[in-house]
Amino acid sequence: MHGDTYSAVAAARRALVSERAYVMPPAEVLAYTEADRRRWDDFAAHWDDLRPDPYAAGAGTRRLRRYGRFSLRPGTGELAPRPHDGFLQPERSNALHADTDRHFAPLTGGFTADPVFRAVVRLLDEVAGCLDGPAEWTVHVHPFRVVADGGSDGRPTPEGRHRDGVTLVSSLLVSRRNAAGGGSAVFLPDGTELLTATLTEPGTLLLGDDRRVLHEVSAVHPVDGSAPAYRDVLVTTLTPA
Numbered sequence: 001m002h003g004d005t006y007s008a009v010a011a012a013r014r015a016l017v018s019e020r021a022y023v024m025p026p027a028e029v030l031a032y033t034e035a036d037r038r039r040w041d042d043f044a045a046h047w048d049d050l051r052p053d054p055y056a057a058g059a060g061t062r063r064l065r066r067y068g069r070f071s072l073r074p075g076t077g078e079l080a081p082r083p084h085d086g087f088l089q090p091e092r093s094n095a096l097h098a099d100t101d102r103h104f105a106p107l108t109g110g111f112t113a114d115p116v117f118r119a120v121v122r123l124l125d126e127v128a129g130c131l132d133g134p135a136e137w138t139v140h141v142h143p144f145r146v147v148a149d150g151g152s153d154g155r156p157t158p159e160g161r162h163r164d165g166v167t168l169v170s171s172l173l174v175s176r177r178n179a180a181g182g183g184s185a186v187f188l189p190d191g192t193e194l195l196t197a198t199l200t201e202p203g204t205l206l207l208g209d210d211r212r213v214l215h216e217v218s219a220v221h222p223v224d225g226s227a228p229a230y231r232d233v234l235v236t237t238l239t240p241a
Contacts, residue, residue, distance in 0.1 A: 004028075004031060009032075016207060016209050019195070020188075021194050026203030033115075033119035033120060040202065043114055043117065044174050044175045050064035050065055050145050051065070061152075061154055063146050063147070064145040065143060068084070068106060069085065072138075079118070081112070124168060124236055131209055132167050135241070137239065139236065139238055140166070153181070154219060154220040155220075156217035157217045160216055162216065163214055164237050167238055168209065170236050172203070172205045172206075173199035173202055175232040177230040178224055179222070180223050182199070184206055184215065185216055185217075187216075
């Protein structure tokens, strides 16, 4: 690891321990992933191949997504795919979909092989070491697109303020088009606001110690009402296997 990227990881680890949440600037994320404009555009193109989320539609928002689950040995960057299965969150973390076994389209082979995705997971692995040191991580991967048009706002978190029931939760902004809103906020369980940030520049990475904080994202709406708004993010979580 180069000195600059080592410093970026160290700063993120210190902030997670002391503040429980941190926004890593896009310049640091892009340097770590070695993503130039062409490579990032190739990575972002995967979001054009997502599938509708029927559970979000039932809550009144238009969201596209895929889902995958992996095993990861800390410090190796070696992702081992687990069999595709439903995604289950307990009531204590997500009341909207409490104990609902939700099924989503699997990640594509192109996505899982993408060098930017692989580098993002390595980065998260390095950061997560300040929170726990398991023999193996379970990695949940959720590429999301929230869509809003002139008739309705898009709700990135229709469940409201919540936990994901993991150790490290991350949200990487991949792209925004014609979108206003979508502000992220992180809270202590007692409601104290720790951090607010609107992820506007691709490559911005929001990190949180999910064991100790809750998070939510405000609604997205179009800047130009004659065209839809898109907010593309990659939510990746790590928790001990």
